[in-house]
Amino acid sequence: MIQTTSEENYLKTIFHHAGISNNAVSTNDIAASLGTKAASVTEMLKKLSTQKLIRYKKYNGVTLTDSGTKQALLIVRKHRLWEYFLVEKLKFSWDEIHEVAEQLEHIQSEVLVERLDSFLEHPRFDPHGDPIPDKKGVIKKSDSQKLIDVTEKKEAIVNLVTDQPELLRYLSKIGISIGSKLKVMEKNSFDQSMLLLINGKNKVQISSSIANNISVQL
Amino acid sequence: MIQTTSEENYLKTIFHHAGISNNAVSTNDIAASLGTKAASVTEMLKKLSTQKLIRYKKYNGVTLTDSGTKQALLIVRKHRLWEYFLVEKLKFSWDEIHEVAEQLEHIQSEVLVERLDSFLEHPRFDPHGDPIPDKKGVIKKSDSQKLIDVTEKKEAIVNLVTDQPELLRYLSKIGISIGSKLKVMEKNSFDQSMLLLINGKNKVQISSSIANNISVQL
């Protein structure tokens, strides 16, 4: 069954909130993410429920069924493949791509996704470091930890950042990208801010909210 | 002002029916093309009219305004650029691309269109030979005539075919593509069918309805 763009956006949002362990997601959280109102969410949950894409019991939040998860993974796959395309082929910067990918992810054509994947030579991560699910919806788990949890004096490689334009532009400005080598010079125990040495060159002080949106591999 | 997908489809349909000289287009023709009913068309015409995209007078058909023409040309530009992309980069065949391009043409992002155009190195014709409007909406007119009008014994190069999947698959089967050299061996004056020599190799008999959907340059 083919979903509407709106239904797809709900599935994707539920997927992102549920995390790997498929926790129940609340009506309010969905509404907040989608910029709609709780009443609208309730309506849509009923619809998705009759389509067996979610498990919904009044007042109890929702979880994705296997079928719903599969659909959500396909949308995420498309989103990330298109983001990779925009950066690698069309020379967009990583902060310009999300909105366009939000549109492109809803293009309905199985063959298009697979041809795009081949053309891009089966990328495994999008420009922000997020893993791209394969055709079957399998995601490669890379071990990664938040920069904020890295102990002083340790070195680490950036492998994932949050896909938020303002953050991304800021990171570009201070010279952080996927693959950057960071050394944690100092951690301020009061406000959790950090002094970083980036690629062995520049020292930059970052706040905890920045450090919270960067993940690294040691 | 940003148009809905539906509004864009109406503009594009009016554009295609109006031809170069921007003739008035009838309600019924629009309905037939879009697979909707005349009543729905009338409704939409009122809406497009208040947006000054068309000139509409009850019972008199519609014409595009300059603004409407500009919008239509942009949609056509996007459709054809995406078709070119699908064939040249993703290795689709020319009969598989129209439906996907119908979706892609509605992606809203000015920068995307221009980056795509650059990436493709500013193609001037789509895979069916249709001209791609430039950024300003200018279309290069190539002189071209219908194969059905070519006189016996003349040779000609295929430069445009109608974008209809069944036709395209048939042409592929008999070995006709853009750039093929055709020699008109015989014209049957009874049913307008033709015997063609394709690229100096194969002789193929085609009906008038096929010949009507192929254009050539002498």
Next chain:
DNA sequence: ATATAAATTTAGGCAAACCTAAAAAATAAT
């Protein structure tokens, strides 16, 4: 010129996806 047919518009409804305001249920605080 008048009757018939075809094209177009109007009137009244429907489904999707949103909204606000009010009611109901669940949670938290005294």
Next chain:
DNA sequence: ATTATTTTTTAGGTTTGCCTAAATTTATAT
């Protein structure tokens, strides 16, 4: 254990884009 707060659902509307059926206008045929 009540009361207050928060969360969620229900009820009733709106907009967009579609529909059918009926009315109106235009075109065609006798």
